[in-house]
Amino acid sequence: MIESSPLPALAVAVPLIGAALVAALGSMPNVRECVSIALALATLGLVVSMLPGTTDGRVAEATLLELSPGINLALRADAAGMLFATLASFLWVLTTVYSIGYMRGLEEQKQSRFYAAFALSVGAALGVALAANLLTFVLFYELLTLFTYPLVIHRESDEAIRAGRKYLLYTLSGGLALLGGTVWLAQMGIDTTFSEGGVLGSLTGRDGTVWALFVLLAGGVIVKAAVMPLHSWLPAAMVAPTPVSALLHAVAVVKAGVFGVVRVLIFVFGVDLLRDTGAWQVLAIGAAATVVLASLLALRHDNLKRRLAYSTVSHLSYIVLGVALLGPLALTGALLHLVGHGVTKITLFFCAGAIHVRTHRENVSELDGIGKQMPVTMGAFALASLSMAGIPPFVLFASKWYLGAGAVDASAIAFLFVYIAGGVLSAGYLFPIVARAFWRSSPSFTWSGWHGEASLKMVAPLLVTGLLALVWGIAPNLPFSFFSLATQVANGTGGGA
């Protein structure tokens, strides 16, 4: 049941408009940061206020204006969208608190631009989450690219500029491919309002057209989802400040890409159509290869943030693979993984940032014994590592369970082994860090002076997210009913399995 409501529009508008306020308050850092937190909380409140309705099946929708004759700018709080929107707005609150500590700790330049772009990015991400049709989705998807660009190049070094160019090249190309597909659908007169069974039923039997559309649309979204070989912008973008990496990798950009895969595959093409044409297999194989290859690459990197970046590439493909399997179990797993990976990976990045602020170290090999210096931070890191490896009862165990079950369900046992291999490799590239931190002290190197924990503003968020990785593993419905939402989406769409 769809009911008209201004809430979805407000949820997107508050951060977008608030960004101007943040930028205007540049001369008063304290007020600016209070406003940032207030914005984040207000947005979270708006999103959460729509949750009960969505779980009850009363979907709020806001139609704003016509973008093109017959196609509206419309926002809708359906289950899948709410899942992503809640995650994004919730993590935004934590990231904002963390950013304040981080940016002040490092005395970074141009902080107003940073907070403003941050707010804009979250607004665009919420737009992506709540978009009710493909054109609205494309609009926010492109805006997300644009708004995150200043964050990627925040350092303004040559390396950052090069990374920014690469980032723009990849994501704009993806956006354009998506636009190409959208235009085509609009020209054929197909209403692209997302619907649970897909909207391309009329194309059944026209395999060539479906394949071409699949290449354009899925190709467009998997760029942001960093499926190999379209992933290389993501490690490059690691030059950005750590809160940005946290946002990019856990919340906004890559999740928008993955979420786009859900939207395109399930809500545009529809399960039945993809199964008929077999287009899902290509994507599934590509994603499976990415899971393994990216994990192997992560093993080789000494730079902590790069290692995490490749880990992200790998885990995003878990989700893409889960969606591509087209079954309700796999889809539930994919959506849970989207949430679980968000909260887990953001913990890891928060930790990396905290370490950087306190010690200015970025390489894994330099972290011997740091666990004694920063026990809380490294404790959270350990929790998140356990979650990444899929150890029960952490959240990513639950999602992998469903993903694996989905693979079995789709009679594609090979992919089950991919998931298992991915888990083992995750353990392989994360556990050594934990081990170094706690059980090893470097003989050739002594810590000069007591570093201690980072400021409370940084430690509190990472502790919260680290613990959430555990809590959501046990009770995924607390407090945002993620599990209900995921199953609601899966049951609504994959029912034909």
Add this chain to the structure above:
Amino acid sequence: MTDRHDSVLLHFVVRAVMVPAILLFGLYVLVHGDASPGGGFQAGAILAGGLILSRLSLSGDEGRRLFSRPRLVMIAVLGMFLYAGTGVAAMLAGGDYLDYGVIAFESIDRILPIGLGRREIGIFIIEVGVTLAVFGTLALVVDYLTEPHDPEETEG
């Protein structure tokens, strides 16, 4: 051009015969444009030609004083206004732009009874306007084009 010695014959021929003849011809072309070939453009061009001829061939010509540059600008502007203004007058009189039929030209005919219709008077007025505009503009243009260049003066 100031140091040129005018021959008496040239002086006489140009000033007493050619220039008046050309100017007269120009006026004839203008006035008889309704019945014979010619009209404003030709008349303006011929008049300008006469002026230019006298300027090119004679030094210290009074034509230069009579038709100084500001005056030529004035003449051109006056001609343009005569034409465009007739159109506006038609608009004010309630017709379409340049619709002479609606302007009450009868009063002109009463002062100067030559038995012309409204449209004929309108045509004549705009032909005069064209003549003035073309004459002023062309004379001015040629005047500027033939102006010798002082090397000391630098252009910005």
Add this chain to the structure above:
Amino acid sequence: MVWELELALYGLLVLTSVIALWVRDLLAAVASLTVYSFIAGTLMALMGAVDVALTEIALGAGVTGVMLIGGISLMRRRSSD
């Protein structure tokens, strides 16, 4: 109208136009262009367009010629091509 005469005039037109573009002496070129315009005016008069002929001769040959001569009188007379 005698078409042979017309043909001859057209021939002269082509000739003068080519000369105007060919000769390196700019004054000669301008003179040739003036002749060209004059012949064109004559042709127009032959075809019954006396108004146009008068204009072409007054403006096209006369004024243009005077302006061109005025303009090039300030320049080097020889053209490079």
Add this chain to the structure above:
Amino acid sequence: MEEVAARFPYFMIAILLGVGVWGMVGKRSLVKKLIGLNVLQSAIILFFINGSIREGGTVPILFHGEHGNAEDFVNPLPHVLMLTAIVVAVAVTAVALAFLTRIYREFGTVDEAEILSEMERQT
């Protein structure tokens, strides 16, 4: 022969058009470009006037008070248009010459290639 008699002006005009375009594009001297432009304009004017002819028609000037009979006169409309076109040609020539005067004062030449090399030298 008849065919040629009826058609040859068009061929001649075609040649004149070609000469004009050649002058405008192919000549390096800016003055020659202007001359080419005038040739081109005159050729177009001649073309229009050629189209105004009517077999047995004469100059479109009536006798006083006569009702004009269309068969007796050539078509006056192209004449009117071409009066305008001639004026346009003269106007363009005037502006072009003003440009040339300034260009010559600035560069001391009106040859396109020389001006370009002069500009290269200066910068």
Add this chain to the structure above:
Amino acid sequence: MADQLPALIPVPLLVLSILAPMVGLWRQKLAFWLAIATIAFSTAMSGWALAHVIAHGPMTYKFGGWEPPIGIEYVVDHVAAFVSLIVMAVALAVVVATRRMAEQEMQGRQGLYYSLVLLLLGGLTGMVVTADLFNLFVFLEISSLAGYALVFLGGRKGMLAAYRYLILGTLGGAFYLLGVAFLYFGTGTLNMADTLAILSASEATTAISAGAVFIFIGLGLKMALVPLHLWLPDAYTFSPSSVNTLIAPIMTKVGAYAMLRMFLSVFPDGYLVDEVPIGQALVVLGAIGVVFGAAAAFRQQDIRRLLAYSSVSQLAFIAIGIGLATPAGFVAALLHIMNHALMKGTLFLAVMAVRMQTGATEVPALTGLGRRLPITTAAFTVGAIAMVGIPPTAGFFSKWYLSIAALEQDLWVILAVVLISSLLSAAYLFRVLERAYLVHSPADMDGTNDELEGEARRSRIPLLSTTWEPKIDVLLPLVLLAASTILLGVFNVAVVRHVLEPGT
């Protein structure tokens, strides 16, 4: 007064242009106020005409009271009112904003300058509203002559650029006239509606098709369609700043509009595609031009030249829309005429403001601009983003409509061209933005950007350490133009539904 509306758009501009030199003779500064009042009046009339047309349908106007085809007719339909409003509104903003720049550049000749500006605009609006093929030529020549003269005063290089512009522009005018000759000999009329009726009723002949080809070449030169664009980059780069800011957004658009008129109301439906392949030529040349212009823009160091090549690319978009010869294509072309006028107006105005404040025109000299002129740079950014076509700016929707129109005819190549050109535009515009926002001025560089710093030093333009935003008379039009690129993007459906669809 409503029945006089069509004439009230161009005629005041022309009539008061006569007055401007005289006023300038008396008081230089008054010429500006005369010009601005006249332009504002014509803009208001265009707006009123558009409202009137939307409410009551197209208007016709008979000059001298003579019925067409005996007399000359003006027709103000949706499209004409729309384009004339765009032209006049952009011109109004630009003329206000360039006042002080013009004072500087046109010292001692402001009266003549504003007279030429009024003549230019009068010629352009006359071309827009006329329904007579020959009248179009006359107004084309008025606007062109004014344009040549305005371009000329941009210094040494501007002289040759203006002369070449004059030669090629006149060649274009001559070819158009030749085309009109063939049309007239084939139909016996000069009125557009009449021509359309006669051509619809009769068979196609070689003469008329050849006339169409001549008109195509002539107008192609005017709208700078590749490969007839040769005059454009120099004319835009080397003309005075106040002039290129004015002509870049509007002049070529009117050429494109005239081309569109041929498709809409001179030749019968499908004639220019089926009988003579002009539509196809426009599409092919447009596709080449889009890519060529963008690629050439990428290599430019001078920002005005960069924008000039980007104009070549964007005009090619309009050409594609026209060449598709379908209502959807026309809508896309017209929308892009509007959008491009606004975007280019914003960009050139921002560049002018930068030049006014810092003297910089080369890309390396723009280093650190975002800090020194934040509002100007922000406006430039908006224009650039619109040019790339990121939603919801206006530029995105032109691409959207054009792609849909192209796909209607299964022209996949065009879709690819549209998408690739977006990427190329992003490449050359973000190059500028990067420079403007990211790299600090050499004074506070910490040595991490040796390469960039050296480049900035090599461009001999002094980098001022303290510069500030231009005054409000420049900023306000700039911000308004930039805001309108976003607003008209968001509300494009209103434009399309009420103005463009009824008009095509």
Add this chain to the structure above:
Amino acid sequence: MRALGIMLAVATTALFVAASWDLPDRGDPHAPANVGVGPEYIERTEEDIGIENVVSAVLADYRSYDTLGETFVIFTAGVAVLFVLIRRGRDDRQA
């Protein structure tokens, strides 16, 4: 440049020859131009306007707006020439 000029010249000539092949014969009384609006001017001038020279009648009345435009072309040229050639300082008064 030179080769381009010759090529374009030949192309123009060829295009024009091809195009004019199809034109009505010169002076053909039934050609569209000779049955269209052209003759109408001759028929109407005496009644409408009452002057003898039909060309003048068309120029100054039926199509007077064209003629206005044409006068503006000349005017534009004049303004343009002044704009380009006026000297700063000496001729300041003239603009």
